[in-house]
Amino acid sequence: MRRRSLLIAVPAGLVTIAGCGDDKSDSSKASDSASPSPSGPSAAPPPKIVDGPLPAITAGMKFEQKPTVAKGSGDPSKQLAVKTAIAGGGKTVAEGDYVVAHYLGQVWNTAKVFDNSYDRKTPLAIQLAQGAIIDGWRYALTGKKTGSRVLFSVPPTWGYGSQGNAQAGIKGTDTLVFVVDVQDTYNAKSSAKGSETAQNDAALPKVGTNTDGKAPSIEVPKADAPKKLVSNYVIEGDGPEVAADDSVLVQYKGVLWDGGKEFDSSYANKQLASFGLQQVVKGWAQGLTGKKVGSRVLIVIPPELGYGNNPPQGSGIKKDSTLVFSVDILAKL
Structure with a gap:
């Protein structure tokens, strides 16, 4: 376990964050949404990454434009279907990085949008770490480059599990579809720039x-x-x-x-x-x-x-x- 930061979880009157400084609650709270933060820990094995099926993006085709995504057709994959809709040429995302991204999430079989950051005009910044974000995001975005738009579907196993997410209106049987525009990524070697x-x-x-x-x-x-x-x-x-x-x-x-x-x-x-x-x-x-x-x-x-x-x-x-x-x-x- 890494050394605890002195800036957090110190005597009363100074700081009140609990934990070891990862502050997962802060990152998810900043988005004012129920997604894509996990409902609980996951013990699922890594998924296979497959090409599809995936619904089409029908409007908002450019990077950082709010997309419209068609309803899923037929049965979704039981694995993680991932497609790079726009290939960026920036830094490569690694597991454990903090990513900054705009995103939209909807339910496969209804096309109901349960969350998006575009309307809030504020991207999500969150760590791609187990317990900080649903596993589908970790596996779908790792290896992608900043500047990329990634379309992927997440079955319950790597989403919210059989319990779903009542706050977001997600049932335990729902496969989710995400469009994520990866703006930036940060790791332990990141520095100021200016x-x-x-x-x-x-x-x-x-x-x-x-x-x-x-x-x-x-x-x-x-x-x-x-x-x-x-x-x-x-x-x-x-x-x-x-x-x-x-x-x-x-x-x-x-x-x-x-x-x-x-x-x-x-x-x-x-x-x-x-x-x-x-x-x-x-x-x-x-x-x-x-x-x-x-x-x-x-x-x-x-x-x-x-x-x-x-x-x-x-x-x-x-x-x-x-x-x-x-x-x-x-x-x-």
Whole structure:
């Protein structure tokens, strides 16, 4: 089991997320829908990937256009039928990645649309991991490239099982049809992307600007720590701004102002972190609000906005420590 992030599941008044930092509930909640989050754990063996049958896409033929899909004809496959309707040329999706995608889902034999992200005008961002998403998505999207539109059908075995999903109006016997436009994918080697900004204040830490997926350096000056929160761009991205009630997907590294010792890092964990900004220490929430997706941000957190006199046990953080973070904002969830 990977090391638990200090940003989550820490003493009362700081963060309240339960779990080990995977935050599957955050990702699914962000879509305001019942799908494609699983109803429960799956022990089904991997399906065979077959070519069809699959219903036709009859309208909205372009990538990121809301599609219309015909009703399924005849009996659907008992395996996973997958077709790449539009082949993208971007990054390859791997199991365990976080994908950002628009999607539409409907029932095979009725063509009833039970969910779509196009009308919400907000893509879904979710991890392709068991327990985070229905297995049909994991198997259908793994190996696809960003920029692709993928059409696939999911029988109950790799969907919601025999219990179905009452919230979405899905019965335990329903085969589901999805159209997924894969916009982006992120993994433990993902970094910020944007324009470097000047770091001219000698009284503040200097953060490395490498974007190779490795942890950036953080050089803490031999000076008194600032009394107020610092939140500065190191690399400024061009994505949407993060709102105070958003959830985010990040890479981060945290060191102590006093001595510069690292105490937590997603790079060391070798897994991205995701959480809601209302569920982290105040310095993180305030420091990331208003910053652009794609950016690397230096955040210096005074004790009253961090852990104060109640640091996590075993963290190596002393009471009333000033904390320094480099945070890459990869996506909003």
